Amino acid sequence: MTTQANLTASEVANLWSAYNDNAATIIKMKYVLAIMEDNEIRPIAEKTQQFAEQNIEQIKQIYENEDHAVPVGFTDADVDLTAPRLFADTFFLVFLQNKFTMNLTSYTMGLTHSTRSDIRDFFTQCIDTSEQIYNETTDLMLSKGIYARSPFIPVPKTVDTIERQNFLTGWLGNRRPLTAIEIDQLFFNIQRNAIGHALLIGFSQVAKAKEVREYMRRGADIAEKHIKVFNSVLTEEDLPSSMIWSSNIEETTVSPFSDKLLMYEVAGTTQAGVGYYGQSLASAQRRDLGSHYMRVLGESLEYGEDGANITIKHAWLEEPPQAVDRRRKI
Template sequence: MTSHDHIQLTASELSVFFMSYLKDTLVVCVTSYFLEHIEDPDVRVCVAYALELSEKRVETARAFYKAEGIPIPVGFTEHDVNVKAPRIYNDVMILQYVTNLGIMGMSSYSLAVAQSARQDIRKHFTSSLNSSADLFNRSANVLQEKGVFIRSPFIPYPTLTEFVEKRHFLAGWMGDQRPLTSTEISFLYLNLFRNTLGGALLTGFAQIAQTKEVRKFMTRGSEIAKHHSAVFGKFLSESNILTPVSLGLNVTESTDHVFSDKLLMFHTNALNNHGMSFYGQSLAGSPRKDIATAYSRLMVEVGEYVMDGTQIMINNGWFEKPPSAPDRKELSKG
């Protein structure tokens, strides 16, 4: 059996390598800064592991790019971070952030494996998938040991198996609403969690952004996150589902420069792209019409926010162009 490793990279493989490289160089910058301020040794171990994983992936990606004769993306460097700047977030916030890195890594790299044909590429992304799961598990264990791991709500165990017999199961706009399913609860709660964490993150970003335009964009994002959290919380509370989202997050009052505005903008757009993907999964798993409609509306709001962010990046020369197909119309002009 041949490995087919000599075959050039496909468009899908180029895409996932490009985005992975940009995100990993970003994580190197962010976690390097975090390590300068962490006080809890257990949290330090998790953040150091996240940094180690991203550094290894960056080196592997560079080796692939060199072997294929492809220019290495710029991504993010030491020029995009001031590791000696004062602390922005407390240790719990940093640990939650790293735990979420594991969650997003599992999502991204599982898709990367499925999109890759070459065996060496699949091996690389499979390893990245496994290490992301390991990062999540390590961080989640520390959260539990510290007593700050927030579990999804509990519901009673079912006592019998049932099949849906009435169309009322899909209703939700008018009249009596059926109770939430465990799947709907899970998605609502996870999205509430992500928006709570994202809102706190963007609050810090708004304080340290260097330009008025970026500060305004980050503040807008924080407000969007609060609004979305309220929507998800309302659905849960209407079904008398407890939502114990008290993550212990703390943002300091520091306004010193930490990350470049280029890094802040890319980071925010990347998080929102993940958010829209999670919303899409949530929409597919939520049969109740009022919930599905809410996800559709919120996805549009996030999509508009991402487009505005992309425009800001383009206007400032911060948007690094992904590998693209040739412009045949221009080529035909000679």
């Protein structure tokens, strides 16, 4: 008889994150499906909910086999299914596409950081389903005419090498044109901030606690500022920007979700944003771009920390699994 190896710290971490994310998704999709009117978007929302429910059951089974405590996550107490519509159906579609973009990143990390075959199988299934739903959301956005393509540039006909140091110039002197890699990073950072901006404005309307409303408003202002920074670089080169989604917000002040869930959603997008900015910084080869990314990265880290302090204050933040503090045992 073969004995299954204990879970590694990496496996514990990624399963714990996946559990909480899927628990939140189930609650969010209950509300989305309660107010959804678009019959083309509804099947995707239903598939998303079913996917999250299946993931929760699989992780619970792993936890049971390992005698691992099950996170509290989120429950029906975190949603008001009678709340009025907060966003247009098309924004929910855009939100889902962005969610599965982040899912593909987090589940790929879960796969590549896991050792046990059952855990790798779980994350492989998650990647496969996330890829399917991502493609469905993208195809539907294209058919509805709400997918913003990144800018077009001429197709290179020759291959050249960089021969001068001024390729890195950015602060002073004549700046070279943006590379395709830099355009890609700028465009999708604008797109992600545009989604976050709309989300935060909506949340600032409905959050129950004053400090949570103020935190959401501050986040919307930061997202708007970052959009302007990245837009200015593209505009300087006569390149188009992404779409803005704030017109998709309704006027309601009744929250469909608990402040705990609102803060969790913003924490997740902020954490993902920090990761994307780090990737953009690593790929930027013009000094002015590096300076922009360093600044927005610092602002995002500070904003995320302030959010964590709010969730800790209200006992909304579950403590993640930790190593043994052996110093306390001395």
